[in-house]
Amino acid sequence: MSYCSKAYKEPSAPKIVTSAIPGPESVKQIAELDKNFDARPVYFMCDYENSVGNYLADVDGNVYLDVYAQIASIALGYNNPDLIEAAKSPEMIRALVERPALGNFPGKDFNGILEKVLKLAPKGQSQVWSALSGADANEQAFKAAFVYYRAKERGGFEVKHSEDELTSVMENQAPGAPELAVLSFKKAFHGRLFASGSCTRSKPVHKLDFPAFKWPQAEYPYYKYPLAENEDYNKKEDERCLEIVENLIKTWPSTKGAKVAALIIEPIQSEGGDNHASPYFLQQLRDLTTKHNVVYIIDEVQTGLGATGSLWCHEQANITPPPDLVTFSKKFQSAGYWFHDEKFVPQLAYSIFNTWCGNPASMIIAGAIGEVIQREDLISQVNRVGDYLMAKLNKLAEKYPQHLGRLRGKGTFIAFDLESTETRDKLLKTLKLNGCNTGGCASASVRLRPTLTFEEKHADIFVEALEKSLAVL
Amino acid sequence: MSYCSKAYKEPSAPKIVTSAIPGPESVKQIAELDKNFDARPVYFMCDYENSVGNYLADVDGNVYLDVYAQIASIALGYNNPDLIEAAKSPEMIRALVERPALGNFPGKDFNGILEKVLKLAPKGQSQVWSALSGADANEQAFKAAFVYYRAKERGGFEVKHSEDELTSVMENQAPGAPELAVLSFKKAFHGRLFASGSCTRSKPVHKLDFPAFKWPQAEYPYYKYPLAENEDYNKKEDERCLEIVENLIKTWPSTKGAKVAALIIEPIQSEGGDNHASPYFLQQLRDLTTKHNVVYIIDEVQTGLGATGSLWCHEQANITPPPDLVTFSKKFQSAGYWFHDEKFVPQLAYSIFNTWCGNPASMIIAGAIGEVIQREDLISQVNRVGDYLMAKLNKLAEKYPQHLGRLRGKGTFIAFDLESTETRDKLLKTLKLNGCNTGGCASASVRLRPTLTFEEKHADIFVEALEKSLAVL
Numbered sequence: 001m002s003y004c005s006k007a008y009k010e011p012s013a014p015k016i017v018t019s020a021i022p023g024p025e026s027v028k029q030i031a032e033l034d035k036n037f038d039a040r041p042v043y044f045m046c047d048y049e050n051s052v053g054n055y056l057a058d059v060d061g062n063v064y065l066d067v068y069a070q071i072a073s074i075a076l077g078y079n080n081p082d083l084i085e086a087a088k089s090p091e092m093i094r095a096l097v098e099r100p101a102l103g104n105f106p107g108k109d110f111n112g113i114l115e116k117v118l119k120l121a122p123k124g125q126s127q128v129w130s131a132l133s134g135a136d137a138n139e140q141a142f143k144a145a146f147v148y149y150r151a152k153e154r155g156g157f158e159v160k161h162s163e164d165e166l167t168s169v170m171e172n173q174a175p176g177a178p179e180l181a182v183l184s185f186k187k188a189f190h191g192r193l194f195a196s197g198s199c200t201r202s203k204p205v206h207k208l209d210f211p212a213f214k215w216p217q218a219e220y221p222y223y224k225y226p227l228a229e230n231e232d233y234n235k236k237e238d239e240r241c242l243e244i245v246e247n248l249i250k251t252w253p254s255t256k257g258a259k260v261a262a263l264i265i266e267p268i269q270s271e272g273g274d275n276h277a278s279p280y281f282l283q284q285l286r287d288l289t290t291k292h293n294v295v296y297i298i299d300e301v302q303t304g305l306g307a308t309g310s311l312w313c314h315e316q317a318n319i320t321p322p323p324d325l326v327t328f329s330k331k332f333q334s335a336g337y338w339f340h341d342e343k344f345v346p347q348l349a350y351s352i353f354n355t356w357c358g359n360p361a362s363m364i365i366a367g368a369i370g371e372v373i374q375r376e377d378l379i380s381q382v383n384r385v386g387d388y389l390m391a392k393l394n395k396l397a398e399k400y401p402q403h404l405g406r407l408r409g410k411g412t413f414i415a416f417d418l419e420s421t422e423t424r425d426k427l428l429k430t431l432k433l434n435g436c437n438t439g440g441c442a443s444a445s446v447r448l449r450p451t452l453t454f455e456e457k458h459a460d461i462f463v464e465a466l467e468k469s470l471a472v473l
Numbered sequence: 474m475s476y477c478s479k480a481y482k483e484p485s486a487p488k489i490v491t492s493a494i495p496g497p498e499s500v501k502q503i504a505e506l507d508k509n510f511d512a513r514p515v516y517f518m519c520d521y522e523n524s525v526g527n528y529l530a531d532v533d534g535n536v537y538l539d540v541y542a543q544i545a546s547i548a549l550g551y552n553n554p555d556l557i558e559a560a561k562s563p564e565m566i567r568a569l570v571e572r573p574a575l576g577n578f579p580g581k582d583f584n585g586i587l588e589k590v591l592k593l594a595p596k597g598q599s600q601v602w603s604a605l606s607g608a609d610a611n612e613q614a615f616k617a618a619f620v621y622y623r624a625k626e627r628g629g630f631e632v633k634h635s636e637d638e639l640t641s642v643m644e645n646q647a648p649g650a651p652e653l654a655v656l657s658f659k660k661a662f663h664g665r666l667f668a669s670g671s672c673t674r675s676k677p678v679h680k681l682d683f684p685a686f687k688w689p690q691a692e693y694p695y696y697k698y699p700l701a702e703n704e705d706y707n708k709k710e711d712e713r714c715l716e717i718v719e720n721l722i723k724t725w726p727s728t729k730g731a732k733v734a735a736l737i738i739e740p741i742q743s744e745g746g747d748n749h750a751s752p753y754f755l756q757q758l759r760d761l762t763t764k765h766n767v768v769y770i771i772d773e774v775q776t777g778l779g780a781t782g783s784l785w786c787h788e789q790a791n792i793t794p795p796p797d798l799v800t801f802s803k804k805f806q807s808a809g810y811w812f813h814d815e816k817f818v819p820q821l822a823y824s825i826f827n828t829w830c831g832n833p834a835s836m837i838i839a840g841a842i843g844e845v846i847q848r849e850d851l852i853s854q855v856n857r858v859g860d861y862l863m864a865k866l867n868k869l870a871e872k873y874p875q876h877l878g879r880l881r882g883k884g885t886f887i888a889f890d891l892e893s894t895e896t897r898d899k900l901l902k903t904l905k906l907n908g909c910n911t912g913g914c915a916s917a918s919v920r921l922r923p924t925l926t927f928e929e930k931h932a933d934i935f936v937e938a939l940e941k942s943l944a945v946l
Contacts, residue, residue, distance in 0.1 A: 032584055038576075084566055143682075194615075214646070350514055355606070
C-alpha cells in the first residue's frame with residue numbers, strides 16, 4: 001500500500017497546457033519578480049497550493065511529475081498531510097514566533113525536538129550539531145574537525161591554549177589561526193560559502209571571483225558501467241585515487257605549508273555528475289584517515305535521507321569504525337552534522353556557537369519527516385521502486401545506448417549521461433514539455449531525484465515520457 | 474497607548490521564586506539536554522508558552538523582565554499576536570511544508586513576501602538578497618563585493634572571464650580565485666563562518682583553531698563620554714582611525730599581496746563592547762571607500778530594526794551616497810543584504826546562488842514584524858522610552874560612577890562599563906536574581922537589548938532592579 005493513496009489525492013498523470021515552458025503567465029510573473037530578485041535561474045513560477053505528492057503545478061496550469069523535487073530537497077512530496085500537521089502544531093508556532101537563542105535560552109520542548117531528529121542518525125552516530133544549510137553544516141563540521149585536530153596537537157583537551165595562540169589568532173595568524181587544510185575531491189560540491197566553497201570543485205561559476213583557501217584536491221574514482229562487468233578496472237581506479245589521497249596528505253604540509261586536518265567526500269558526487277564511490281574506496285579512506293590522523297567527514301547533504309535505498313548512503317559501505325562527522329541538509333530540512341565521539345565536542349564552550357544554533361522550525365519538520373519515513377517504511381519502497389525503474393531504464397538503454405550512457409544508481413538516486421551538453425539540455429526541455437521535471441548535473445548527465453513517495457506508477461509515467469523525448473532528440 | 478496593552482497581557486512585574494539561577498528544574502533539564510547538545514552556555518531552560526511580551530518565563534516559574542531578548546534577536550516580545558497570526562497563515566504552512574528552491578522554482582506568493590520585506594529597506598536601498606543568518610548574510614555580501622570588484626578590474630560586466638580564470642579557479646588559485654581582502658575593525662563581530670570569522674576580532678574564542686584569511690584590521694574609534702563634553706578629543710580619535718584605514722587600503726596590496734575589495738563595519742560594535750562610530754566617521758569611510766574603489770558594507774545584524782531609534786542605525790549618519798551593501802539578520806528574523814545599485818547583481822546567473830536562496834518562513838515573519846513596527850510607530854516609542862531610560866541611568870551614574878562608566882546609547886540600545894569583568898559578571902547574576910535578564914559584551918560592559926515594545930514602566934522596573942543590584946555589588 002502506498003503512502004500517497006491513503007493521505008491525499010494526486011492527479012493520475014501530468015498535464016501540460018502551454019506550448020512552451022515557462023508558459024505565458026510564468027513569463028509575466030518572472031519579469032515581475034526580477035525587479036526584486038535575480039530571477040535569471042527561474043525555470044517557472046510554481047503554484048504550491050495546487051501541487052500534490054509527486055506532482056508540481058505551475059501558474060499556467062501545467063502539472064509536472066516532479067523527478068527533481070526542489071534540487072533533491074523535498075522528501076515526501078507536496079502538501080503532505082503529516083507535515084501540514086507539524087506546521088500547524090503549537091511547538092511550531094512557538095519556534096516561529098519565539099525563535100530562541102538555543103545555546104543560551106533553549107525552551108523546555110527543545111530536547112524533545114532534538115530527540116526526534118536524533119532518531120534519524122546514521123548507524124554508528126549518536127549526536128548532532130545543528131546548522132542552517134548544507135554549506136553551513138559542512139563549515140560547522142570543519143570547525144569541529146579543526147578544534148579536535150589542534151587539541152590533539154597541543155597534547156589533549158586539558159592543555160590550554162597558549163598566550164601566543166590567544167594573541168596571534170586576533171591577527172588571523174598561526175598558531176592561533178593555524179595553517180590547516182581540508183582535502184576534497186575534483187568535481188566535489190560542498191556548498192558555496194568561503195571554506196565550503198574552497199572544497200567545491202564542480203563548476204567555475206560556483207567559485208569565480210571569490211578568494212579561496214589553498215586546499216588540496218584528490219581524484220574521485222570514475223568507474224566503468226555496468227559495475228559487475230568492470231570489477232578489475234574499477235578496483236584499479238580506486239587504488240589510483242587512494243594513492244593520490246595518501247600522497248596529498250603526506251606532501252601538502254611540506255609543499256604548501258598546511259597540514260591536512262580533515263577529508264570531506266560525498267558517497268555519490270551529485271552536482272559533479274553522480275559519480276559513485278565504492279564501499280571499498282570509502283573503507284580505505286577510513287583506514288587512511290585513521291592512519292594519518294585526518295578527520296573523516298562524509299557529506300550526505302544530497303545523498304542523505306533515503307533516496308539511495310538506505311537512510312544514509314554511506315551506511316551501505318558499512319565503514320568501520322564509522323566516519324567521524326556526517327553532514328546533512330536538503331531533504332531533511334534541518335541541517336547539521338552527526339558525530340559519535342565526545343572528542344568532537346569542542347574544548348571550549350562558545351567555540352562552536354552562534355545566535356540561533358540551528359532552526360527549531362526546520363528541526364520540527366525534520367522530526368515529522370523522519371516519523372513518516374519509518375511509519376511508512378519508505379526506504380523499502382525506494383528500493384522496490386528503484387529496482388523497478390532501473391530495470392525499465394536498462395531496457396531503454398539497450399535501445400538508446402548513446403543517450404543513456406553509464407546508467408547508474410542506488411535506490412531511486414539514478415543518473416545517465418548524454419553524448420553532449422546540448423543533447424542533455426534539449427532532453428531536459430523536452431521532458432518538461434512531456435510532463436516531467438528533472439535536472440541535470442555535471443556537463444552532460446541527467447539526474448533523477450524523486451521524492452521518497454515515488455511509486456511504480458510514477459516510474460511508468462517517467463519512462464514513457466523519457467522514451468517519447470528520446471525519440472525526438 | 475502602548476502596543477502591548479491592547480494585544481496581550483503581560484505580568485505587571487518580574488517574579489523570582491528560586492534562590493539560585495538556574496533553578497533546580499532548569500538544572501535538571503540542562504543536564505538532560507547536555508546528553509544531546511552542548512549545554513555549557515545555557516543560562517536557564519525557558520518556558521516560552523508562558524512568556525509574554527517583555528517577560529521571559531523559565532521552567533522553575535521564574536519570570537524575568539527580558540532586557541536581552543535572545544541576544545538582541547526578538548523584535549516584538551514573546552507570544553506576539555500578530556506574529557502568531559503570521560505563523561498560522563496558509564502561506565506559512567506552504568513555506569514550511571513545500572520549502573522551495575527559490576532560485577529555480579519560486580512560488581506565486583514569493584514576490585509578495587519579498588515586497589513586504591522590501592518595505593523595511595534602509596533609506597537609499599531598494600533591493601535585497603536573502604540569507605539564513607548574520608554570518609551568512611555577511612558572506613553573501615562579500616561575494617557580491619568580490620564579483621563586482623573583479624568585473625570592474627576586468628573592464629566591466631560585458632568582459633567575460635578569461636580561460637586562465639576559468640582554469641585557475643578550480644585550483645583555488647589567482648586569477649580565478651583572486652587575492653582580495655575585506656578590511657574590518659578591531660573588536661568587530663561579523664559572524665563565525667570562515668570569511669566572516671576572518672573579519673571578527675572581538676574575542677579569541679570565536680576564532681581559535683580555525684584557519685583564517687589574512688585580512689587587515691583597522692582601529693575603531695574609542696570615544697570619551699559624554700560626547701558633548703569631548704568633541705575635540707573624539708574628532709581627533711576619528712581622524713586617527715581614518716588614517717589607519719586609508720593606510721591599510723593603500724599598503725595591504727604591496728605588503729600582503731591582497732587588494733582591499735571591501736570594508737565592513739558595524740555602526741555600533743555590539744559584541745565588541747558597544748563602541749559607537751560617529752556620523753562623521755561613517756561618512757568619511759564612504760568618501761575613502763569611493764576614492765579607493767572599495768565596496769562599503771555596513772553590518773546592521775545587531776543594530777538593525779529600530780532599537781537604536783531609527784529603523785537602521787546607519788540612517789542616523791545620513792551617509793551620502795548611501796553605503797553599497799547593508800547586512801541584516803537577528804531581530805528581523807530573515808537575513809540578507811540590502812543594495813541599491815544594479816552593479817551588485819552578479820555578472821553571471823548562478824554566481825550567488827544556493828539550493829534554498831533564503832528561508833520564506835523567516836521572510837513571512839519579517840514582513841509581519843515590519844507591519845507591526847510601522848502600524849504601531851514603534852520607532853517613536855523606542856526614542857521616547859530610550860530618552861526616559863537614559864535620563865534615569867544618567868542619574869544612577871552620578872551615584873555609582875565606578876559601575877556605570879562611559880554610559881552610552883542610541884534609543885534603547887544602551888551600554889555601560891563596570892570596573893572589571895568580575896564585577897560585571899556579578900552584576901549580571903544579581904540582576905537575574907532581581908528579575909532582570911540582560912547581557913554583557915566586551916570584557917566589562919553591560920548591554921541592554923530590550924524589544925521594541927519596551928515601555929517606560931519596564932524601564933522603571935529595570936532601573937529599580939539595577940539600583941538594588943548595584944547597592945550590593
